[in-house]
Every structure is written in structure tokens, then in C-alpha cells.
Amino acid sequence: MSKLWQARFFTTVNHLRDLPRTTVPEIAFAGRSNAGKSTAINILCNQKGLAFASKTPGRTQHINFFSIGGAHVAMHRHDPINMDELRCLIADLPGYGYAEVSGDAKLHWQRLLGDYVQRRDQLAALVLMMDARRPFTDLDIQMLEWFAPTGKPIHCILTKSDKLTRSEATTTLRQAQAKLDSYVDEEGEGFPFTVQLFSALKRVGIDEATAKIEELVGLNIDPPAPEPESAPEPDPE
Template identity: 85%
Template sequence: MSKLWQARFFTTVNHLRELPNTTVPEIAFAGRSNAGKSTSINILCNQKGLAFASKTPGRTQHINFFSIGGAHVAMHRKDPTKVDEIQAMLVDLPGYGYAEVSGNTKLYWQRLLGDYVQQREQLAALVLIMDSRRPFTDLDIQMLEWFAPTGKPIHCILTKVDKLTRSEATTVLRQAQAKLDSYVDEDGEGFPFTVQLFSALKRVGLEEATAKIVELAGLAEDDAAAQAERIDTPDEESDDASED
């Protein structure tokens, strides 16, 4: 079972001063409204209603945190999460669909998103959700360029590939990789940007996305360490048998 399936709502914030006082890695999900961000989070976490999409694009103004560890899905939603057992956070950032909102609200969101992705020390990586039919809009590029100077990884998920032919999907993926490869630092070195195809409807790319997010959150090492411990630590029966 994927560790992402343990995801559980932790808190919601509307100002940077309200960010949780935790030190675990955070993986933030960003994307334009209607790109399929909420749907992607829900299918990755195997939970229908974990992340909610606003009925009006661009209206969701909060940053929502989902904990991994410290609780399990079967627990009652009112049971407290054991904060000291949290291993990582998934962070759902407001969708940047600005068509229906005022200028002041746009500026507020830009400041909130920009400050979070540029300054949050716990933020380990960004997952950028883009509609495969319309990737790299101006706002997507703005998010890339906000985050790139941190030197942290960005994994781009190109959603709704079920709407494309196989040939179109191959072309989109190749063009997206070329776009990401065009970003280099002051020394001419490429940034740690990766990209994949995804379809929530057809479950295309689900395993790939899961593995990447688990890796970025440091949970893969956790799993490997736990497995090694189980192998290296003999049980009582083994001890008895060796003594005989």
C-alpha cells in the first residue's frame, strides 16, 4: 500500500504566519484552476474527498495541509493526529485561476504563493499540475520561475492525457521535457525538473507519480530502512533456533 494513502487533513491556513510549526518535508501541489489538481491529489491518496475543488475556479484562497503518518485513514476524522509521528506533509496550494477575482485578490494570492514557495524551509519539492492540452501557461511559467532559484526539485504532471492520441501525448511529453531542459542556473547547469504524463480517469502514470512523490518526500528511504530492519533483526524463534 502506498504511504500516500495515509494522507489525512491536518490544517488549513490563509496567512504565512499560520503555517504549521512542523519540520517534516512538505511536497506542495500547484496548478492552474481546472488543471485537475484536486482530482490528482485524491487519486494519488486513494481518497475521493481529501482535496476539494472550488465550484468557482480561482475562489479557493487557503493552503491546505495533509499529513502522512501520525494517523491512518480508518481513524475517525475527529481523532487527533499524533504530530510527533508525522513523516511528511502534502500541501494543496490555491489554484491560480484569476479570471473571476479582483485585482487585490490576485495580488494577495501572488504574494501568498510566491512567499510560500520561495521562503518555506520545509518545502522539499513542488509538484506542478498542468493540463496536457495547455501546458506552460504564463502562470505556470511564473510558478516555475518563482521556485527555480531554490534549487529544489519540480515534478510536472501533465494531466488529462486520455484526451490526447498516443502520438499527441508523445509530442507533448517531448516538448515539455525540452521546455524544462531550457532552464539553467548561473553556471549553465540544469535544474532538477522532471515531467510525466497522467490521467486520473484512465489511471495513466499513477504508479510513476506515486513513486516520485514518495521519493521527494523522503518516504522511500523510510520504507527501505524499515524493510532492512525487519530483515536484519531476527525474531525470537530465529534466536532460539540458532542457539539450538
Template identity: 75%
Template sequence: MSLLWQARFFTTVNHLRDLPKLQVPEIAFAGRSNAGKSTALNILCNQKRLAFASKTPGRTQHINFFSIGGAHVGQHRHDETRLDEVRALLVDLPGYGYAEVPGAAKEHWNALLGNYIQRREQLAALVLIMDARRPFTDLDLQMLEWFAITGKPVHCLLTKADKLNRNDSTNALRQARTVLQSYVDETGKPFPYTAQLFSAIKRTGIEEADERLLSLLGLDKTAE
């Protein structure tokens, strides 16, 4: 049983001022709309409806937080007497990539997302969700550029790997790792960026992703 299976809804925010005040590590999940972000979160947490995909892709402009550990009351409240038991937070960022999002909403989303991923001290790492058939779109690369200034780890899940044959999936993974290795610090040392294949349908890569996430959260030594 993974500690990620303890994940429960914690809170949702639409402004930086409302971000949780907890001093626990966070991992944020980002990805293009329809890349399989919600599905990946649900599979990794062994739940069917923890994360929801918007019926209108690209419209959701909120950041949703799920806690590992702690107690919860209702759908939109948390038990303040048990906050000290929360050990980590999983963060579901809005999906990106749909042109029909209104201009004002898009500007708000960009400001909220950019400030969160670049300035959030508790943010330990970013999980970038990409369709294995169409990885590293311009928006995916923009996300990497935004996050690169932090120097923090990135783990890429190449989802829907079941849509590719073995040769194509191997090539997709190799190409992804090549792109990630191109991100280096001022000394020329590559950033701690990793990638793997993932399929919800065939349940490929679940254990590998679980181990990586728990390690990034510092919970790997206490996983059950």
C-alpha cells in the same frame, strides 16, 4: 499500499504566520484552475474527497495541508500528542488563472503563494499540474520562475493525457521536458525538473508519480 494513502486533512491556512511549525518535508501541488489538481491529489492518495475543487474556480485563497502519518481529531484539529508521528505534508495550493478573482484577493494570493514557495524551508519540491493539451501557460511559467530561485526539484504532471492520442501525448511530454531542461543554474547545470503523463480516467502514470513523490519526500525506502 503506498504511504500516500495515509494522507489525512491536517490544517488550512490563509496567512504565513499560521503555517505548520512541523519540521517535516513538504511537497506542494500547484496548477491552473481546472487542470485537474484536486483529482490528481485524490487519485494519488487513493481517496475520493481528500482535496476539494472550489465550486467557483480561482476563488479559494487558502493553503490546505494533508499529513502522512500521525493521528487526527475532527475536521479542523490535529492531535498534538501524535505530531511526532507525522512524517511529511502534502500541500494543496490555490488554483490560479481566473481573471474574475477580485484585485485585493489576487494580491493576497500572490503574496501568500510567492512567500510560501520561495521561503518555506520545509518545502522539498513542487508538483506542477498542467493540462497535457495546454501546458506551460504564462501563469505556469510564472510559477516556475518563482520557484526556480530555490533550486529545488519540480515534477510536472501532464494531466488529462487520455484526451490525446499516442502521438500527441508523446509530443506533449517531449516538449514539456524540453521546456524544463531550459532552466539551468549559474553553472549551466539543468535544475532537477521532471515530467510525466497522467490520466485519472485511465489511471495512467499513478505508480510513476507515486514513486517520484515518495522519493522527493525521502520516504521511498520506507514505502510499504
């Protein structure tokens, strides 16, 4: 069973000062408001209502965090999370790309997203969701370029790949990898960017995405066993 199935709602924040005071690795999911991000998160975590898809895309301006580890699986449970057993956090970033948001709200939104992806030490990797039919929009590129200087991995998931023919899908994947390979650091070294096809409808790419996400936050490695408590020393006679 995928460890992502343990996901539970953890907290929601609208300001950097309210970010969780945890030390476990985080992996953030970003993408345009119509890229199918919420659907993908729900499928990967095997829970229908974990990530909420707003009826008005682009209006949600909070970062929603989901925990992995330290609690029973199932959204209806309200038992507390054992913080000692917390393995990682999933950060569901606000979708971007809709014009209905007011100017002030959009500015706040951009600062929240930019500061989080650039400055959050606990952030181990970014999952960038893009519609396979329209990848690498200007806003997707902006997100890439916000995050690239950190040197941390980005895994791009090309959603809705069922809308493409097999030939189109192959070409799109090849072109996407070439686009990612064009990003290099000051020494000419490539960044740890990867890409895959994904379809929620046809359930394509779920295993590949799960394995990559678990690898990026260390869920593929069993946590160290707790040290046994030492026996109390006998009282001196």
C-alpha cells in the same frame, strides 16, 4: 500500499504567519484552477474527498495541508495525530488562472503563493499540474520561475493525457522535457525538473507519480526505529 494513502486533513492557512510549525518535509501541489489538481491529489491519496474542488474555480485562496503519518487512515477519524510519527505534509496550493477574483484578493493570493514557494525552508519539492493539451501557460511559467531559484526539484504532471492521441502524448512529453531542460542555473547546470503524463480518467501515471512524490519527501525510506529504552540502573545497596 502507497504511503500517500495515509493522508489526512491537517490544517488550512491564509497567511504565512499561520503556517504549520513543523519540521518535516513538505511537498506542494500547484496548478491552474482547471488543471485537475484536486482530482489528482484524491486519486494519489486514494480518497475521494480529501482535496476539495470548488464549484467556482479560482475562489479558494487558502493553502490546505494534509499529513502523512502519525494517524489512522480515513477521513472520518478524529483521533489526534501523533506528531512524533509525522512523516511529511502535502500542501495543496490555491489554483490560479481565473479572472473572477477581485484585485485585492488576487494580490494577496500571489503574495501568499510566491512567498510560500520561495521562502518556506521545509518545502522540499513542487508538483506542478498542467493540462497536457495546454502546458506552460504564462502562469505556469511564473510558478516555475518563482521556484527555480531555490534549486529544489519540480515534478510536472501533465493531466488529462487521455485527451491526446498516443502520438500527441509522446510529442507533448518530449516537448515538455525540452522546455524544462532549457532552465539552467548561473553555472549552466540544469535544474532537477522532471515530467510525466497522467490521466485520472484512464488511471495513467498513478504509480509513476506516487513513486516520485514518495521519493521527493523521503517516504521511500523507512524511518529509523525508535531507540529502546534503557533499563533503569539498580539502586546501590
